[in-house]
Structure formats: C-alpha cells, structure tokens
Amino acid sequence: MEESLLADVVAAALKAGADSAEAVSAQRSALGINVRLGELEEVEREESRDLGLRVFVGQRQATVSGSDISPAARAKLVERAVAMARLAPEDPYAGLAPKERLAKGPFPELDLYDPQEPSPEALEEVARAAEDAARANPKVTNSEGGSASASSSHWRLVTSTGFSGVYHASAFSIMASVVAGDGETMESGYDGRSARWRGDLPTPKSIGEEAGRRAAQRLGARKIASTTAPVIFENRIAMSLIGPLIGAISGPSIARGTSFLKDKLNAQVFGKGVNIVDDPHKVRGLGSSPFDDEGVQNRRWSLIEDGVLTTWLMNSASARQLSLETTGHASRGLAGAPGVSTTNLTLQPGAKSQAELIADAGKGLLITSMFGPSLNGNTGDWSVGCAGFWFENGELAYPVTEITVAGNLVDMYGRLIPGSDLEIRGSANAPSLLIDGLAIAGR
Template sequence: MASSPNPDPAELLEDVVRAALKAGADAAEAVTAERRALSIGVRMGALEEVEREESRDLGLRVFIGKRQATVSSSDLSAETRERLVERAVAMAKLAPEDPWCGLADPDLLASGEAPDLDLFDADEPDAARLEARALEAEDAARAVEGVTNSEGGSASWSMGRWRLLTSDGFTGVYRGTVSSTSASVIAERDGVMERGGEGRAARYGSDLPSPALLGRDAGERAVQRLGARKLSSRTAPVIFENRIAASLLSPIIGAVSGPAVTRGVSFLKGKLGQRILPEGMDLIEEPFRPRGLGSTPFDDEGVRVQERKLVDDGVLTTWLLNTSSAAQLGLRSTGHASRGLAGPAGVSTHNLHLKPGERTLAQLVADAGSGLLVTSMFGPSLNPDNGDWSTGVSGFWFEDGEIVHPVNEVTVAGSIPDLLMRLVAGSDLEFRGSTNAPSLLIDGVAIAGA
C-alpha cells in the first residue's frame, strides 16, 4: 500500500480494494468521506462558540461468497489500512450468510460524465464573516418589540467530498457545500414566555435570505406565540404550514422504503400501483436539481439516479430500493441506496417535493373556515404496520378565515393512509431542504387538547 502520510484519495481507494481482493475477498467497495466545517454561535450580541472540524475517513465493505463485513477508520496511514483490510476479511469469513448481499448490478451503475449539479460554492467564509451573519440575525430578532431574551444566533459553512470505488470498476466522486444562518429568541408577556426561531440552509451562501430577514421572522414568530391557549378536544380542519408540511411526507418515505417492505412493516405494503394520494397529486424526485440540498449524481452504491414520480396522479409507482432490498423483492435497485462509512446500506430520496396546488395559504384558511393552522410539530409517533399516527403541535386557531389566537399543548392524530387521501395542497411550495411540500389542508383531524 502507498505509504504517503496524505495519500491521494483515488489511489488510496484503489490500494485498499486491491489489497482486499488479494487478502481473499471476492469483491469489495471502498469510500472516503472528507469534511471541513466552521460554525459560529453568538448570544446577546457576543461571541459564544466557535467550532471547527476537519476529517477524512475511510470505509471498506468486503464480500466473501454471500458473507459481508464493513469496517471504517479515520487513520489513513498505510499500517492502519493494512490492518483494516485484514480485519474486514477476517470478519467476513465469520459472518453469517446473507443471500441478498453483493455489489450493485454493473449495468445499473452510473457512467459517463456526471452532470454539473452546481453543489460547490468556492466562496468560503472566514470566522469573521460568519460571526457578522450570526450577529445580524440575532440583532434583528432581538429588535422585534416583545422579544425579551435570546437563545442565540448562528451561522455555519461546511464542505463535504464523497468518493466511491468498487472492485467491479465503478469510481465516482462529488463534493458540495452547505451554508446556514439561524436565530432563536424568547418573547414574554405577563410572566409567560414563548420561543420563536427561524433558520435556512443552502448550497451557496448567496442563496440564503438576508440574516436580518431571518432574524426578524424569528422574533415575530416568538411574539405571535404570546397568549397561546389550549383547545378542547375536537375534530376540525387542520392546515400544516409549508415550513413543516414535509413532515407529513416522512411516513410515506418510510413506508415505501425497500427494507421496510421486505420486513413487512409498512402500512403501504401491497399498495404498489394503487392510489395513496388524491387524484392529481404528484410526489416528485429530482436528483439533478442544481444546488439542491438532496442532489447527487449517483447513489451510495454507485447506481445511477433519475428523475421520477414516486407518486403519479395519486398512484404509488415504486419502492425505494437499494441492491439488497431489491434482490429480496426480485426487483432491481432504484438508485436509492444510502450509507455511511460502516454498516449496510439503507435508502433515502434525492430532492423530493409534493407538487403544489393552486390555493394560497390564505385561501386554504378561508376555504377551511374554522380550524387549526399548525406551525410547529414535535414528538411524532407512527405505527409502521397500520399507519396510526400522532404528533404534538402548536400553531393558531382560526375562525371565519381569520386568526383568532395562538394554540399550544395539543396533539393531532389519525390514520395516515386516511389523512393522506384527504390532502389539499397549497400553492406556496418553497425549496427549503431535501424534502419539501406546500402548505397542506386536511378537512377533518382529531385534535386532543385540554
């Protein structure tokens, strides 16, 4: 193996895979993950925290027949890599057989020139710039009338590079950056305190809203929460604000996950090709979206990804499959493998969003008449077998299409399969993360209150 203290990543992966095959592995894949990050935290106008991170890690998965083992290390010296290979091969020889393990099908691997996803921002901010952003956000939040204290402002920048090489000839690499700004403050009235926060992340720092805008939003959200009341238990229309509406998609993602389907713990098992959302509703995946927080040129097993509708006109079109779960179901990988440096692959989506409708949030509120506008969720609970779901929420009660008062300490609950079939999508889709949705109205939801 190369003995350089800082070996070239491509050569390092080639050395490790070659050594694994020489040591007795039938096949192998190796990954390197490099990361640099800087985060600044401020509170009450003063610097409070500075965090720097630099890491470079190696992961190796080896196969001997239908046995596999994974190992990882942050020490990339030749001596450690040699021990890593020896340990991986020895572990694989002792591992129980897994009839579904193996490298991805060669004809499914991404090939050719990778698309330019524009994920890397070369403008790397220093600590002073990040501190200025954090202070500006917090100052704007604290300036809102009614705000009495601060939990702080923060700003961060990070860069990651992922490189994958397999013994059957695949090699791929991509890198990306993420910048973020946030603030969180406390408002108080008559001895009662309420918290409000706002934050955004983007591939390019220049794509973020201004720190002052984010901070003002955080402060206003805290003040708007003052005077919150509980509700008596009832059934009423509920609207989930677009900032948190993507949380309603999480049960779908979990239920169409190949590993969940193979274990039989999915409330959507047997629903492939059937309607799970209202007519006209699409759940769209865009892995090649420029600057997308979930964009990628290939999945974590090297399989090519593609734009697709997971739900087309309300009908479920596919499971989310990696190589192992696809083999168990007698299908082929859909390019959704997701893994860390060690352990078997799971699955994940790549830039998922629900197609927006035609009504604004104000129109959804007017259409509903009276109900609950949810602006935050906490402690969701889901029975993956039958879809029984509940979550704590806070937000605002509205009547005759107008906000009446803020609400806290209530729970909404129901059967997710039933709730999903009654979704009405608003028009206010924003791409805030890797999974996004417009505001969503459900005409009648059980609300448990005082």
C-alpha cells in the same frame, strides 16, 4: 482522498481473500459560529478525513471504517474487514450493485460546490446580524442565539466492479432563535435557511426578523377543548406528515412486510392531482448527487403521480429480496451496509394559498410546530404533539398550545389538499397541506 488510494484498498481486500469490495472516503471541513445576546458564544471547527471499506466473502459481508489512512492502518483495516466477513452470517441478498446499473461518466454537473471560505469574523458578523434583527422585535425578551456556518465535503466511491466516482459539495446556513414574553407567558420562535451556495441564502436580517415575528406571534397561546376539525400543516413542517410515507415505501420495509402501504403499489394513495417527485439531479439541491451510494445511476422519480404510488424505493439488496431492480436510492455512511433514502423530495404545490385554504376550511387548526410524533408502521395510525393557531371565519383567531392531532395516514393521505406556498428550505419540501377533518386532543 485520491482515487488511487481507494483502488489500492480494494485491490488489497481482493488479495486478502474478498470476492468483491468497495471503498469510500469522506473528507469534511466545517466552521460554525454561535452568538447569544450580542456576545460570541462558540466557535466550532471540524476537519475530518475518513475511510470505509465493505467486503464480501461469498454471501457474507462486513464493513469497517477509520480515520487513520496510513499504509499500516489501511493494511489492518483490510485484514479486519475480511476476517469479519468470514465470520458473518450468510445473507442471500448481499452484494455490490449490478455492474450494468453502475453510473457511467461524464456525471451530470449539479453545481454543488461554492469555493467561498468565509472567515470566522465574517460568519460572526452574519450570526450577530441575524440575532440583532430578531432581538429588535419589541416583544422579544431573551435569545437562544444566532448562528452561521460554512462547510465543504468530498465523497468518493471505488468498487471492484469498476466504478469510480467523486463529488464535491458545500453548504452554508444562517439561523436565529429568540424568546418573546408579555410578563405572563413566554414563547420561542426561530427561522433558518441552508443553501449549497452562500449567495443563495436570504439576508441574516430577514432570518432574524422572521424569528422575532414568530416568537411574538405566539404570545397568549391558550389550550383548547378536544374536537374534530380541519387541520392545516404549515409549509415549514408539512414534510413531517410525508416522512412516514418514505419509510413505508422503502424496499427494506416492504421486504420485511412491516409497512402500512405494503399492498398499495400502483394504487391510489393520495387524491388526484397530488404529485411527489424525487430528483437527485436538481442543480444546487441540498440532497443532490450524481450517483447513489452504491454507484448506481440515479434519476428523477415521480413517486406519487396524480395520487398513485408508482414505485418502492430500493437499494440493490432490497431489490434482490423483492425480485425487482434497484431504483438508485441507496444511502450509506462510512460504516454499515447501505440503507435507502430520498434525495431532493418535493410535494408539488396546488392552486390555493395558505390564506385561501384557511378561508375554504372556515374553522380549524393551523399547525406551525410539531414534536414527539408516534407512528404504528404496520397500520399507519399516527399522532403528534403540536402548537399553532386556531382560525375561525376564515381568519387566524388566536395561538394555541399543548394539543395533539391524530389520524390514520392512509385515510389522511387520501384527503390531503396541497397549497401553493412551496418554499425550498432543505432536501425535502412541501407547501401547506389541508386535511378536512382530524381528531384534536386538547384540555
């Protein structure tokens, strides 16, 4: 969508009585192919072009969005937004980002857009190759399918305070999921990857083979008795342990007083040597952007530095409420006021491989899948259903299922030991993580 169109919408909002305004546009095209048991199952194509408007009348705000961008529809959008704002309750912290914090060009070149547009036939070939490789495992008896997709998006923001920015991004993905059986039990396994550039993806054959291996490896899973033992979270799911941290250090949670870390700023939360960084300017990063969703200049942050919590994550509204400065972590869609999110979040690797962590722990649980997490946001009490492998004498012994692990995250973070096996699979990544003792509920 053209910059001039958004500038016209902002100008129209001011003329209609808004004191300030911002307009965002999102254009997206996507193509996804699913195959199952060697047959084409689904072709999904998406083309969208949407407009969002946020206006302020004093300390009152409203947001509206729509997909009709004709002049008449834009006029109604503006009229509706200003009318809604006049009726909204006052919010003493509402407002656009401070003008002095806005990003100024030229913006960093992040290499987020691959112009390739694979045909449906090419994507079907990739999806089929991934599923075929998974089904080639002799223990695989059924398939949940293989898929491949390609998408591109434009995001543009224009504000009445003079900001105008746009970035163009692409994404490509491959996935396979299959079921293994031995006549008595069935277990599923999957693998998948996404990347900004198509050439950065692994081969579909390697994706499929890993999915098949994981399904077959789970056969014979058994229940175990309840116990307390060392627990290792595999790198593929380890970030699920860190997700609650991000919610707990977000400005809105701190402002509401509903965070189990509300008194921990500049305190030792993790052990020494643990570092977590958030980098919006990672080249080809799946979470990268040249500015945040309020137009604020963003940058790399060391959220956890040598185990110490260094900052809250803030947008402009939560920063005002806390009498602090925004950290450039505003995140929004077309409708609604901005929230807070990270970009490319990475728990930095430690020195030991997963095998060495297992050897050091001796006896315990390796978690490879998780479901149904439960968190008390005020206390940090946390539990999750999971499956994985029991290990003894420093080696994997047998697969286990239908278990729950539980603990308090403040205590768990303090005892967490990162492994060395960091893999970049998405916008949030961690190596395998060892905690020396957790409550495990089994049969």
